Amino acid sequence: xxxxxxxxTIRLLIPALSLTILLISVFYLQxxxxxxxxxxxxxxxxxxxxxxxxAQMLIMTVNDLDLSMGTFVSFIACVAATxxxxxxxxxxxxxxxxxxxxxxxxxxxxxxxxxSIVVTLxxxxxxxxxxxxxxxxxxGQAPEWIRAVxxxxxxxxxxxxxxxxxxxxxxxxxIMRSSFGVxxxxxxxxxxxxxxxxxxxxxxxxxxxxxxxxFAILAGISLVGLTTAADANIALRYTLLSIxxxxxxxxxxxxxxxxxIGAVIGALTLTLAGSFLSFLRISPDWQIGxxxxxxxxxxxxxxxxxxxxxxxxxx
Amino acid sequence: MTDEPQRHAVxxxxxxxxxxxxxxxxxxxxxxxxxxxxxxxVGHNGAGKSTIVNVINGGLTPHSGTIRCSGTVAPxxxxxxxxxxxxxxxxxxxxxxxxxxxxxxxxVMHRTLTGWGWRRRAAAIIKAKLDAIFPGHGIxxxxxxxxxxxxxxxxVEIATAFSQVAQPVRLVILDEPTSSLDASLAxxxxxxxxxxxxxxxxxxxxxHILGEILSTSDRIVVMKDGRxxxxxxxxxxxxxxxxxxxxxxxKGRDIAKTIKPTDGLQPLLTxxxxxxxxxxxxxxxxxIIGLAGLGGxxxxxxxxxxxxxxxxxxxxxxxxQVTFVAGDRALNGVFPLWSILKNLSxxxxxxxxxxxxxxxxxxxxxxxxAWKERIEIRTPDxxxxxxxxxxxxxxxxxxxxxxxxxxxxxxxxxxMRGVDIGTKQEVYAILRAEAEKGRTFIWxxxxxxxxxxxxxxxxxxxxxxxxxxKGDDVTEKNIxxxxxxxxxx
Numbered sequence: 001x002x003x004x005x006x007x008x009t010i011r012l013l014i015p016a017l018s019l020t021i022l023l024i025s026v027f028y029l030q031x032x033x034x035x036x037x038x039x040x041x042x043x044x045x046x047x048x049x050x051x052x053x054x055a056q057m058l059i060m061t062v063n064d065l066d067l068s069m070g071t072f073v074s075f076i077a078c079v080a081a082t083x084x085x086x087x088x089x090x091x092x093x094x095x096x097x098x099x100x101x102x103x104x105x106x107x108x109x110x111x112x113x114x115x116s117i118v119v120t121l122x123x124x125x126x127x128x129x130x131x132x133x134x135x136x137x138x139x140g141q142a143p144e145w146i147r148a149v150x151x152x153x154x155x156x157x158x159x160x161x162x163x164x165x166x167x168x169x170x171x172x173x174x175i176m177r178s179s180f181g182v183x184x185x186x187x188x189x190x191x192x193x194x195x196x197x198x199x200x201x202x203x204x205x206x207x208x209x210x211x212x213x214x215f216a217i218l219a220g221i222s223l224v225g226l227t228t229a230a231d232a233n234i235a236l237r238y239t240l241l242s243i244x245x246x247x248x249x250x251x252x253x254x255x256x257x258x259x260x261i262g263a264v265i266g267a268l269t270l271t272l273a274g275s276f277l278s279f280l281r282i283s284p285d286w287q288i289g290x291x292x293x294x295x296x297x298x299x300x301x302x303x304x305x306x307x308x309x310x311x312x313x314x315x
Numbered sequence: 316m317t318d319e320p321q322r323h324a325v326x327x328x329x330x331x332x333x334x335x336x337x338x339x340x341x342x343x344x345x346x347x348x349x350x351x352x353x354x355x356x357v358g359h360n361g362a363g364k365s366t367i368v369n370v371i372n373g374g375l376t377p378h379s380g381t382i383r384c385s386g387t388v389a390p391x392x393x394x395x396x397x398x399x400x401x402x403x404x405x406x407x408x409x410x411x412x413x414x415x416x417x418x419x420x421x422x423v424m425h426r427t428l429t430g431w432g433w434r435r436r437a438a439a440i441i442k443a444k445l446d447a448i449f450p451g452h453g454i455x456x457x458x459x460x461x462x463x464x465x466x467x468x469x470x471v472e473i474a475t476a477f478s479q480v481a482q483p484v485r486l487v488i489l490d491e492p493t494s495s496l497d498a499s500l501a502x503x504x505x506x507x508x509x510x511x512x513x514x515x516x517x518x519x520x521x522x523h524i525l526g527e528i529l530s531t532s533d534r535i536v537v538m539k540d541g542r543x544x545x546x547x548x549x550x551x552x553x554x555x556x557x558x559x560x561x562x563x564x565x566k567g568r569d570i571a572k573t574i575k576p577t578d579g580l581q582p583l584l585t586x587x588x589x590x591x592x593x594x595x596x597x598x599x600x601x602x603i604i605g606l607a608g609l610g611g612x613x614x615x616x617x618x619x620x621x622x623x624x625x626x627x628x629x630x631x632x633x634x635x636q637v638t639f640v641a642g643d644r645a646l647n648g649v650f651p652l653w654s655i656l657k658n659l660s661x662x663x664x665x666x667x668x669x670x671x672x673x674x675x676x677x678x679x680x681x682x683x684x685a686w687k688e689r690i691e692i693r694t695p696d697x698x699x700x701x702x703x704x705x706x707x708x709x710x711x712x713x714x715x716x717x718x719x720x721x722x723x724x725x726x727x728x729x730x731m732r733g734v735d736i737g738t739k740q741e742v743y744a745i746l747r748a749e750a751e752k753g754r755t756f757i758w759x760x761x762x763x764x765x766x767x768x769x770x771x772x773x774x775x776x777x778x779x780x781x782x783x784x785k786g787d788d789v790t791e792k793n794i795x796x797x798x799x800x801x802x803x804x
Contacts, residue, residue: 008459190412
């Protein structure tokens with residue numbers, strides 16, 4: 001008996017389903033959200049979160065975890081609101097140096113066989129400190145062009161939706177379809193056999209980290225485009241949000257099992273969960289707890305499906 | 316493939332020496348592989364077979380000695396050089412990326428598969444090769460490897476090694492390729508090896524099944540203690556002379572088996588017919604029960620169900636009823652970061668803990684020492700990491716882990732995969748001795764010789780028990796008959 005749905009499809013089913021249910025509930029509570037402006041407002045803030053989630057997912061592809069994601073995105077936001085706006089050349093140089101630092105982190109983690117959690121936790125203080133040095137008080141100004149992109153109003157479909165779909169499609173091709181992405185995921189699945197086939201694991205790790213940095217930089221810049229100004233603590237929540245987004249979207253902590261489309265959907269779900277709770281008029285004191293409850297329900301569903309799938313496989 | 320006037324050796328290793336600490340893994344090995352020959356490589360576990368394989372595939376640089384490819388010395392011989400010279404390797408432990416599909420794994424192995432349409436090209440290559448080696452394999456190349464059975468994964472790995480993308484494949488090293496394949500698949504593979512060799516390719520073939528080595532190889536190299544001790548044409552060897560060259564003696568099988576009367580006795584373990592089909596399962600005290608049949612027909616599932624139905628409860632007492640010896644060492648056998656001693660004592664921690672839950676260190680050390688001597692684990696110190704042992708010795712530790720518990724029944728999931736004959740004989744003797752003392756062994760094995768050692772055999776087919784054989788009825792002929800009869804029904 002052939003399975004009708006592949007395990008990858010089932011993996012995507014739960015996040016897609018939970019997003020749909022949340023969206024329907026939001027529309028039911030607040031029918032006015034069912035408009036161009038409404039959708040844009042609902043999903044606006046999910047664009048940087050989706051980018052950060054993809055960055056985190058890349059790191060998780062090679063069985064690592066980045067605990068500096070929040071501070072790094074904050075640092076980038078500060079750079080974008082100051083250097084990138086005032087002296088673009090210097091700003092771009094700083095961003096390039098940040099990418100190189102990430103690649104070096106990947107090399108260091110691999111060569112010294114260090115736990116990524118320790119290295120990135122240490123780096124989070126570095127990024128945080130640099131961000132405070134650049135912007136001791138909230139301020140700065142977003143570069144005009146990114147502001148223009150983020151508030152642009154394309155016909156029919158809001159910018160937030162177009163951006164999310166673009167992120168999902170581009171990262172899907174990069175990680176799931178390209179031959180380069182296969183190697184990255186192979187490193188997560190069985191690094192030894194990839195090495196035996198003559199690949200350099202160091203190079204693969206460095207490339208993964210550098211690519212993650214690129215996505216995180218896009219997250220920081222797009223965040224500044226939305227908020228117009230930056231703050232050293234602007235994106236601290238992103239560390240946990242991005243991890244939750246990856247897991248919610250069907251990814252796993254180890255084994256190179258990730259889904260870029262799922263990760264974007266996970267990020268959308270997380271942003272929507274916040275609005276949903278506001279529409280329910282739940283007091284902000286309880287919102288974080290309620291958001292956690294939503295996460296637990298979705299992850300519980302996934303566990304259940306995994307079990308069913310395994311039973312089917314054994315039967 | 317090589318049409319040069321003077322035929323150069325594909326690979327020529329001369330006087331290679333490798334040592335790990337005090338252990339000399341290779342002690343001056345010289346080996347020449349000519350185009351168009353299949354070289355059988357045999358020896359005990361720990362004889363240095365895996366080490367020479369790693370030297371040839373570039374994963375390990377010998378501390379001294381030279382390696383020549385096609386007649387020229389390769390100064391910096393590594394994985395890249397080896398692959399560029401057409402050397403491919405199928406490893407003993409399965410090494411595919413489980414999260415990737417078969418197609419994507421092909422891409423990992425062949426770096427030239429890039430650019431637009433690589434998926435289509437990779438699919439065509441791997442599909443054609445699978446069809447050529449294992450006709451009627453039924454593997455969907457778009458499915459992730461984690462969805463495939465162990466035998467299917469092995470088939471994919473073999474097909475990947477033989478498939479040619481950019482550089483011609485000149486030498487394929489097969490390290491225990493048939494250990495996870497059943498008899499018919501193994502036959503297909505061996506037939507393909509002969510066609511590959513006939514077309515000018517070379518194969519290094521490692522197997523513990525001497526019949527395969529004798530029938531497939533042109534030349535046989537026997538290794539012992541890191542040295543080549545014998546090297547002759549395959550026709551000049553037979554099973555006895557091979558074993559004699561390896562330095563272990565096959566003990567004659569027990570001639571007559573006594574059928575213990577079981578009527579009226581209380582069975583130690585029982586299980587109803589699986590999914591309502593076939594015969595029920597019963598095990599009595601002091602029996603060695605074999606689970607036979609073609610590979611992957613539900614034997615492992617039956618063992619796991621037996622185990623889980625009697626453990627896995629939160630209310631377990633201190634005396635376990637059953638214990639398990641895993642077959643896939645890397646997957647669910649050893650704790651790779653732990654010492655030999657910790658790996659051994661883990662199953663018996665409740666017996667080793669004193670009141671208050673603290674571990675009895677001297678007791679644990681004594682247990683380790685006792686088992687080290689009893690089953691001859693070859694290590695200077697049981698505090699060494701488990702991975703310092705060769706595969707066969709790791710398996711011995713897993714046996715000791717199970718036997719050190721007071722559990723009356725031991726479940727074994729094809730534990731002898733890739734273990735040398737000498738170690739096997741030692742373990743068989745231990746099993747017999749333990750069974751005499753009243754322990755029950757339930758033993759799934761893919762090797763017929765092992766199944767024939769059992770007192771009673773259940774033959775599996777398609778997930779159900781289709782036959783029960785007792786005493787002198789346990790013969791290769793009867794088992795084969797039962798497993799194929801069930802398949803036809």
